[in-house]
Amino acid sequence: MSDQSVFRISKELSEIQRNPDLSLAVACRDADVRNVKAMIIGPPDTPYEFGFFEFTFKFSKDYPRKSPNVTALTTNAGRCRFNPNIYANGKVCLSILGTWRGERGEEWSAAQGLESILLSIQSLMSSNPYENEPGYEEANEPPDKKNQKDYVQKIRHETLRVTVIIRLEEYLGIATGPLGLLTSTERCNVLEDVELDGLEDQRVPFEPFKDLCKRRFLWYYDTYLAAAQQGMSEVPDRQPFARMPFEGSSNTMEGRFCYSDLVRRLEAIKAALDAETAQWAVEGANAAAQEETVSVNLKRQFEQTVEAFKRDGTPHNIELDNGNPFVWVVTYFGKPMTNLDGGLLRFRLSMSPHFPHEQPRARFEKPIFHHRIAADGTPCYVVPPNKREDVRSHLEAVIDAIEEETPPYDPRTLVHPEAHKLYWGSTEDRKMYNRRLRRSVRQSTE
Template sequence: MSNAVTLRLTKELSEATKNPDHQIFLKWDDSDIMNIKAMITGPPDTPYCLGQFEFSLQFPKDYPTNPPKVLALTTNMARTRFNPNIYASGKVCLSILGTWRGTAGEQWSSAHGITSILLSIQSLMSDKPYRNEPGHDLEKDEINKIEPYNRKIRHETIRISICDRLEGFLGINQPSFMFNGSSDATSSSSSSPPSPPNVTPAGNNALATPVGTPNSSAVFASGVQAKPPLVESIYSTCVTPSDEFSDLSKYLFMAYYDIYQNTVKTESATVSDGTPFYVAPFEFGGNKMEGTYRYATLAKRLEVIRQTIEKETQDWIKMSQQWIASSSRMSSNLARQFEQIREYYRENDTGGVEVQLVDNNPFVWTFTIFGKPMSNYDGGMFKIQMVFHDSFPDMRPRVKFCTPMYHVHVTPEGIPFYMVEKQEDVRTHIEAISNLVLEDEPSPNPSTHVNAQAAKLLFGTKDQRREYNRNARRCASRSVDYFE
């Protein structure tokens, strides 16, 4: 690898980090910068809505003269073709990658890079992916072809890119009927849902070490997580060998949980469980998406995943006593940051934030945000809890509002959607969350809208906007009751 290639990739990654995208995420090892992993969340208002899709990018030694080799990793272990241009084998057909013919202006050039490649892949996840197939780009048959194709993508996006993926990260049992392939036709529709959190094979010990470390569950090169002992069911996961996005995936799941469940509720009203998927004319052999609808099961699986992540957070609190007793490096780090941050807000006398430790535990913080005068939240006092793992910042803190918060960027359960550039600096987390309350105008980016009802009102008509404002003011008024 030449210095020129290293400098080019380093520059591209630095620029991507400085301008974080809410839907495109990158992971790499500085010792092997030629191999990069990316996760793209499906665009809202498409069949891929907020699904989690992974890709690997392998750069050649003559980059950027030639493009990287891009492979889709979210394929249900080479069983599922998620798009006419994203094959079950992992092949991604794009003219800028040289994997599909195109006009001269669409071919690869050194002006392209990591961001343009991933944006091009994301553009394939459109509202009508059926039209990506050559010869079907002008297809007008919405009822019989385009919508049936979209409908099965919605189902498999939740089943494969969300449920299979998160269950793999969390060690939740996945019985054989979860495969949802052609064998589903003979599977029992009355099969039991996944095991509840308190009987998952991973157990509490799995929480002590981040997924992907040498002590975590074994993962085979094929991407299949090793079956825990004494469990006879067959397992299916979409977990990649290194699990770089495990922590991020859990965070995004909790932020988007209500949206996933709303999709399940809406779609289950239009198609009956057990109905076979529509098969498009361009799907054949092993390069297709086949199966049957099982939304009732998906709703249960989503709920079990949510409960398991919440239990994991509570286990962090229990385990923090061990980390404190052993005088772990992170225990000292967080204690030091707390003192610095408390002093910062005292010296600046902003009157906007107060921070505290719960039971003098550096792994469990609370902070209070005071509503901005003359805003919807004027007079409000909003308490937020932050729970840290000993592996922070590799594992981001679990954050939740303890008081009511009606906001387009906060879920009805109190999970805020926010991103920070400096994960290791706790103050950047506090300021990012504070800005949600103090900002005058929430972001219009739909991928950040985790309260669907609030978003509908905020970005709707004038009357709907007024209703949003009234709800926010009521929320501020109720918040004070929690401090009495």
């Protein structure tokens, strides 16, 4: 039974990791497949939008006959109940887990698995999570509309503050002492900011999603900023969160709105990530001078990519920035008969000294009005897991993303809100999008 359960868990982990789903990620320590960490990136158009929600899965030897134990880690040290069914103590209430009563047929079965649990949790993260309150559907009177609005507003605030900002500040070492970087307004939530969530063991931290969160932050930065700015216009700073009828004294989400501070902190995180990328180039040049293994590997990959482009007749030009194998400078020649025709678009692929553990970061030197390129020039692209060590695959994935003519609609690729809205809008919106894209492409040659 033990070998069968390990095989089943390993198979499920592999399937999720190969899946191109941009909202789910799983990892475990080496061969310890019974203890899994998972991340759900909050669904678009909900108060959980693009938040980073982490969970642990502990599988027994009886799996899949018995469901795993699931615990939410993103609770701000037990102070944030992010959903009526996701408690502040980490309990996840789902009928398939046996943690909540359900209708006949909703109980656990061996046909279900890790992905189905993650999708069930993800479904709780709706545009109106108040509906998940026990007894909502059977209530004689509909709940107060104001309560529903207030609940959405405080979840949106804490999604930004706890799941995104606190997490990234910890990753980047921005947060110092208890009051070191806090303004007077932020001190209203000082306890939440000091005790960072998501670290099960401070002595040996296992942070498999650290690089993923950094890269996704760069994708979604403009969306985070827009959400914070909108919240700042709707709710005054220091206004207390409203307590919901279903929230208990130890299972609640208390605090005050501090949207103006969230804007400042988002900007600080963005600046720190840009500085980190620039530091990679400095450290990479030193690694190249010492002929360290990673630099030799990257230089050889560069030479092979140049040879392959020449052999295949690929028109784009690639060079190293001052001979640094950690920074590839690509000049992309716009594809004929498309909105990119005539463009000379330059972008950089910056590699970390810890590549491939830390994945490359791409940035167009002159931002293009494109639904897959953020306002600062960061492209939204995806590389298959088995290609992440191949820099050429990253380069080609960037090109494929900007050239794709009929992409499927996927709101998880929303990295340029204005361009995204026009691209997926009406016929007139699309015409406007095309005009603005062509104009920005022409400007790239100036």
